[in-house]
Amino acid sequence: MSLLEVNNLKTYFHTRNGIVRAVDGVSFSVDKGKTIGIVGESGSGKSVSCYSLLGLLPMPPAKIEDGEAIFDRSTDLLSCGEKVLRTIRGKKIGMIFQDPMTSLNPYMRIADQIIEPLCLHMKMDKEKALKEAIHALDEVGIPEPDNRINMYPHEFSGGMRQRVMIAMALITNPEILIADEPTTALDVTIQKQILDLIQTRQKELGTAVIFITHDLAVISEICEEVNIMYAGRIVEKTDTKSLFRTPKHAYTRSLLKSIPANQVKGEKLYTIPGLPPDTSQIIRGCAFRERNQIGDQNECLTNSRPEFKEIEPGHWVQNCPGCLS
């Protein structure tokens, strides 16, 4: 059994405008030391599914309607309650966020923030924790860590802050690292450095990584398995190689087609027309039908939602005839 098994996770937001089904039956699993990617447009539910795992969503309005997330064969993260969850957050599952500029507390020294998980979970005294923290900053490539640790976040650049976040998330040696678009807010050269850093640390510590992104190039770089999400569901799931070689679902193919580097120079860039469906309406049939240009729109299911089916060994896809053609 895997390190983390998420089955049929459903997270709905109960808003004034109705129920938004942000995550609607998502299943995935993470093995020890492996990296899985979750890809999708904005609003496809990729962040929400990971936030649900750690109970970071404000409830209400969010509500986990169904599903389970078995961590380490014993604990169901979705039903274990706040108290148990606190012992897992930061100790067994670390998390890094999208915008390093805002994910550190501007009023606290780096030192005070980075030792928080150590003092909390490892019951270390401050002095020992500080030593550990300086070591951790050194590991993520912060120069002069023993001076820098006494600085405040505003004295760090974006890339350095993301390094600090990584150091902080990994300082307790967690088994899973959830990286929620960790490179989106950074410029390209720094992106590469941060990706390399995550990979090196992962190898050294044997951490499993859940990598959320909308950048397929990043996925090809670091993930072993990819889940493509659309409208709160996973539409395709396979290993990275076959995703890029033999994408099945029309949405995946459209995404790959819209990568600028794959397009002929001088032609208009391909974009997927329209917008993702409104998940506060009940979707009957295939969610991608209206935007499907690559497959056969007319063949898309209209009355029943497509099933998630293994069509080749290890290659799962939503079984909608229109999207697969």
Next chain:
Amino acid sequence: MTNQITDTEAGTSLWKDSWLRMRKNRIAVASIIVFSITCFFCFIVAWFCKDPNQVNLANKFSGPSSEHWIGTDALGRDLFSRILYGGQVSILVGLIATTVSVTIGIIYGALAGFFGGKIDSIMMRVVDTLFSIPFLMIVIVLQAVLSEWSRETSVWIVSNLNWDKGFTDRITNVLPLFFALGLLGWLTLARIVRAQVMSLKEREFVEAATSLGLTKLTVLFRHIIPNTLGPTVVYATLSVPGFIMYEATLSYLGLGVESPNSSWGILIKEGANYLETNSQLLIFPGIIFSITLFALNFLGDGLRDALDVRASKD
């Protein structure tokens, strides 16, 4: 300031940055000095002055002399020491009422903003209700209720702890005022802090702190509340002169400090009776009172500029 980066340079906190900005603001620095001098006189020099309640009817309305630096009042009491002792009461009312109201306001507002939902609705309706009752009316009612209690406290302290009666009376006399002002002054601050907390709790560093496994209350008190302190400090500084004003108003109306104890409000009230014949009785307390209020207001403005960079320049 030096631009050289040395190896041992520790980071500057946002507070320190603000202090550096504030130091450049001459009016604010002057205000700090003026207020410090006033406090020094009221709380230290006062102990070496004459008894402010020493009546000497033979020497009433005397002008400035070596004996009485700025003269005496209608009962021959030394005006200089009455101003200093009055200042003690006025400044303490301002500071203590501010401390009480800031503490209540921060905690109340932070809890309401942080937990949101029904808790927030109920807590804020309480604030709205209190807001809708005229401030002066509540203070007057509280004064009436509490003054009996303060008299009993005074008697109890004198008989059980053997404190000096004059001193005890001076303190217990103003206690109801402290309570009344402090209990009501927190309403605006609670709203300010609540709004701050509501926007701060959506920030990523709060999620990051939660994802490290901190408890909700730790996140609130360690990460969120320190971030609200900027506006709070400004509001608190500006509310000190506000409370001093209230004290003066209430005392002037005969609802605050009671004679023979002095406060700036009392002195102004007494001085107003002799406006035409002995105007120095009004002028001297009035000047000190105004200077102190000016200084505190300028200090508050300076703090606002220093703490909130966006509002001032660039």
